[in-house]
Amino acid sequence: MQVTPTPQAPRALIIGAGIAGLACAVRLRAAGYQVTVLERHAQPGGKIRTVPSAAGPIDAGPTVLTMRHVFDDLFATLGQRLDDHVNLVQQDLLARHFWPDGSTLDLCRDEGRNVEAVRRFAGNRSAAQFQRFSRRTQRLFAAFDQPMMQAADPRLATLTTTVLKQPGLIPAMAPLSTLRGMLRTAFDDPRLRQLFGRYATYVGGSPTHAPGLLSLIWQAEAAGVWVVQGGMHRLVGALSAVLRTHDVNIRTNAHVARVEIQDERAAALCLEDGTRLPCDVLVHAGDPRALATGALGPALRHIAQVTTQVPRSFSARVLSFAATPGRADLAHHNVFFQGDAEGEFRDLMAGRIPAHPSYYICALDRGQGTDPPPVERFEIITNAPATDDTTDPEDLTQWLHQITQQMAHFGMTFSPTPTVQTVTTPQAFARMFPASLGALYGQSPHGTFAALKRPRARTSISNLYLAGGGTHPGAGVPMATLSARHAVEAILNDQTSMSPSAPTATRGGMSTA
CATH class of the missing domain: 3.50.50.60 (FAD/NAD(P)-binding domain)
Known part of the structure; x- marks a missing residue:
């Protein structure tokens, strides 16, 4: 049109x-x-945004689409079809998760397969707990989508009315609990609490301080993840x-x-x-x-x-580089967790770069129905505090050596090894987006x-x-x-x-x- x-x-x-x-x-x-x-x-x-490399432009920001209907609607506003302008590949495997003890868990877009994956990973009791958690978050997402996300001016009174009309919704919300507290009651296995707690970081927060209601973010991802080819x-x-x-x-x-x-x-x-x-x-x-x-x-x-x-949300240190990985079992989305599930967030809440961060590794050339090239493009994200400092930090060389060694414990190596020139810091984000203090998600959640x-x-x-x-x-x-x-x-x-x-x-x- x-x-x-x-x-x-x-x-x-x-x-x-x-x-x-x-x-x-x-x-x-x-x-x-x-x-x-x-x-x-x-x-x-x-x-x-992207950074250049010998393998082509590398994402240095968001990596996938969720809630595809939002973008279909946007293009339709001008009489266009999203699929006529970009190639989208829906991901069957949403994310692959790794722990220091060698355990791994794949979550996909089919709930039944996820239940069986959790059963193999942590046993029958955990599988039943996952089913209850999934039903709980589905209910929360359905309840708050229209009066909160879709509403231009949500009001506490409207949300209260929504809650009162649905018996049982208040316990599902866990209104007096943090996400960490809610997950402690939902799962016995600490690895599952760690996995679903990470969704607080999707909006720049810590599961130890974010409300339990943020558990519904899992449903936005479970409903579908798409990779934009290129x-x-x-x-x-x-x-x-x-x-x-x-x-x-x-x-x-x-x-x-x-x-x-x-x-x-x-x-x-x-x-x-x-x-x-x-x-x-x-x-x-x-x-x-x-x-x-x-x-x-x-x-x-x-x-x-x-x-x-x-307060401001968290920021990140982001590595964007091209290399050949040392392990072949990577998906498009990969999360490498550290053994101390709470130490990372203690550091972040204290305004410190985490000593032992978890790593989100996006293998940009995977999950698209073809074999990855010999030299692949990667984006690695680690959480970091926001800052009002716009000068480059002095610890990058030491920090990069440290996390490279930590990733090597997972067998995660790269050739060539990324350098400090591949890192975007909160200080750099603060320069790029003035007045943001380098925060990537605005206000703290x-x-x-x-x-x-x-x-x-x-x-x-x-x-x-x-x-x-x-x-x-x-x-x-x-x-x-x-x-x-x-x-x-x-x-x-x-x-x-x-x-x-x-x-x-x-x-x-x-x-x-």
Whole structure:
């Protein structure tokens, strides 16, 4: 569907060409807006980024898609099919897990096979516990999907009503328990508690402090995982290409200096090179903490103030490199756990680089139905605390030697061995994404009501809206993409109520009612 802007079409400016900014551009363009996206880096994508290698571009951010329906819906907004733009390979094997004692556990997309895998791994009692855990998390995901994730402005009162209407949901939530505490009652085997506790790290938190409700993240993965052939950056490339064919202007190397406010509305963006861009609607699709800290002008310091008052999520040290692995039994997703399940999180909560971290290893060229090449592309992620320091750490050589030796205990070696030049640190993330403090997931997910404290799409400035992983419904590629839908639905509702001539939308789930 080609949408041609009319001379009277409202002008929408979007700050940030990460997945949320691009998704906002798709939905606003479908609604008839003139859209310009401004990206401070040389390429769109935000945290969906790559580093070069002799084997080709290597992902240095998200590695797979879950909640595929979110992206099918996004492309359909402009009359496109996701499958016409990227090749997606659904993974039968969701993740392969390794422990220091030599035990391994594969989890796949079939629950019955998972039950049998757990039975072989830890016995009949653990298999029964897994079945109960799976039913419990299915119920939680179904209960909170619509009133929380799909809702643009979730309210505690609405969530309370949802809970009270479903007897037995409160015990399933374990409202007074951390994820660690909930898993202690769910599983006898400490390895299974360790495995499902790691889902707290998907949103930058610790199972020792995150609420038990986060156990439902398992269901987002169990419902399906897809690999984008060539890497996640292919999704960004596809969205960018579709937008350009629909006359959306994506300006890279565009540094926004400040937002110009007139009559309590965002009137224009002023770039560092002196360019002034007027707007009718402005979407900030970066970390909202940038507004609260005055990075885009003192007039916006009152926006998203909560981001300066609550702790930040974890960050990571990320290795992206090409090599030949020393063991052949890797899947696309691999997790290597350490024996001390809680030591890593004690270090992280104390603001220290973990002495004995677990490793997430993505073998980017596997899980695609073909044999991997002799030299493969890898992304290794270890948790690290966020930091306000933007200078390079001095311990990288020692740290890399240490974790290389720790991985070797699993038989996990690489030729050539990765070097410090392959590492992206929290300090580097802090430089790339100003005001983020290097946190990869925005605010910390710790605390019973942490999810309700995230900034929403609407702000106190009537034509300024927020989107991205730092806003509701949260971090991760699907959640950030959903945030764009929430922002554009708010825009269309607000613009329609203020101006009968504003464009309307009937596609992609957007409503102007």
